[in-house]
Amino acid sequence: MIMKKRGKFLSVLAGLIFVGALAATASARELEPVVTTAWLEKNLDKVIVLDVRKVEEYRGGHIPGAVNVAYGSWAIKRGELLNELPADDDLRDVLGSAGIEPASKVVVVGKTATPADRVDATRVAWTLIYAGVSEVSLLSGGYDKWVADGKAVSTEAVRPRAKDYRGRFHKDLVVTKAAVAAALGKGVIVDVRERDFYEGKKKLPFVERLGHIKGAVSLPTSTMYEADGTYKAKDALAALAAAAVGADRDREIILYCDTGKFCTAWWFMMRELLGYKNVKVYDGSMMEWAKDPAAPMEP
């Protein structure tokens, strides 16, 4: 009887150790969050390069071996809101058809010519992590930098072998309007739009009101890039982030922009590169918030 109990205890203990080891493995990154063209060139066989440019651009030339799923499949219009997450089953299909599994090491590559181009890749990277892909990186400077650096380009379209994607979704990475309202005065709310938008001097046509969410601090997305579309060095990014949100890595931080796309750039850097553990995206962003006359805004 005692032997039986001890055996059961040992097997539970072994199980706990195994689960703990798995968790530790899951949180340990082998892949740097931001990779350079030189690194990627040497490691093409170790990662899935996910090209999120349009199909016609991909067909015109891409990183050898890259698979293509254009941005429009990763973020959809839901009701009135732009750049929303697809339904879970649709997202699983998109991931599976790209040959991506939860344990895949994925480097997301997009264009970097314009500010809007640059955040296609970060929004997709955020979506992959949301869907449970544990190792996701960004190519600094994107495809433009790859070409500018004279790296090899292929026009041979890659047809990935489809997988049955079974990752666990991290629903806690995205917050609703109600959660933002509850966080007012408690967590840090970050507006990543440009200063004129934050200060209420400008707004996009589909945003109902000028200004920012009450109490939000400003950290524009544009500050994280060098002129050539590559990311600034980690120290510089850390200083920018700390100046806006402080150095407490455990505090809740909610990021927003106009539609939930630009804010994924700082989300990625804060969580994946700088170690902020509790960073979330308000997907509805100003498009949703400013529509509600009761939602507090300033100035």
Add this chain to the structure above:
Amino acid sequence: MDAGLLKDDVHFAGGCTPCHGGDDTQTDKDLAHRGKVKRPSEDLSLCGKCHGATAARYSKALHYTTAGFRHVVTKRMNHKEARDYNERVFEQSCRSCHATCGSCHVKAPAVGGISIGLIKGHRFVRRDEGKTCAFCHGGRVYPEYTGDYGGKADVHYQKGMMCMDCHSAGALHGDGRAYRFKEEVKGRPSCRDCHRPGNEERLTTRIAHLRHEGKVSCYGCHSAGEYRHCFECHEGGAQSKADFVLGLSPKNNRTVTTLRLVPTVRDSFKKQGVTMTHYDRLPNYWDAPVHNIRKRTDRTRSCEACHEEKRGFIVKERLIKNGSRSNAGVLYEPRPIPAKP
């Protein structure tokens, strides 16, 4: 011009003048350009010198004749009106939208006064849908397909397919017969070319397909949602609006499908002195092969979306004001799901 290209491509073997005319013995630019032909492939016989069979077929293809514009709208007219329309509107305006050989293989056409110019530095390209199809079909179909309207990208685009993966070169060049409109063309792409009902993995999907066979088009269930409708484009001040419209196909009056608003209004050709005596013969809504297909939509997820909530089905109150009397024919009310015994 790229000197290497001049050397490598047989199209340039005789220099510029065989296609563009002018005088290549002159050193003065103005003299050299005298008699220059801007769009040489307007004359199909030029390309036909080497590509005779293709040019002959293409001379009757709808992309060249644009006959579809003429034959549908003239159903709203009597014989005299149709003749006037043909002279004063079609030949003067609509006809300019035809695609020459060069429009798809050398220089993207100007649409609304905007052109991206040469497709690839005056190379003769086999296909480049993003710079050719996308321009003429960029008002509605193409951005629907790519998701650029902020909707959902078509699942075929997600999987890397472009226009010509379904719409073959053979179909675009035509089969040598002069068709009046696209529905007459044989061998048009069909969903069933690749997706045959009856082999579905899930039983519920198989049953859904069998139950709706002939009653609902593939688009009716698998269009992801809103697509573009154009208003008042013949009245000046054209506008477009996203909407999702389900109703009976005007073509067969039996199948529920996605419909798109036709921008022809009662006085579309008033300025040209052309009236439409039989305007009410055709509805203002027409079958829309919407290129935003998804495996799952509101309607594939839930029977109630159509049979209880009637989502997207056009009702009398939503029909356009002062529209055709035939519009009533597209209205359809789905039946409720029978209660389980």
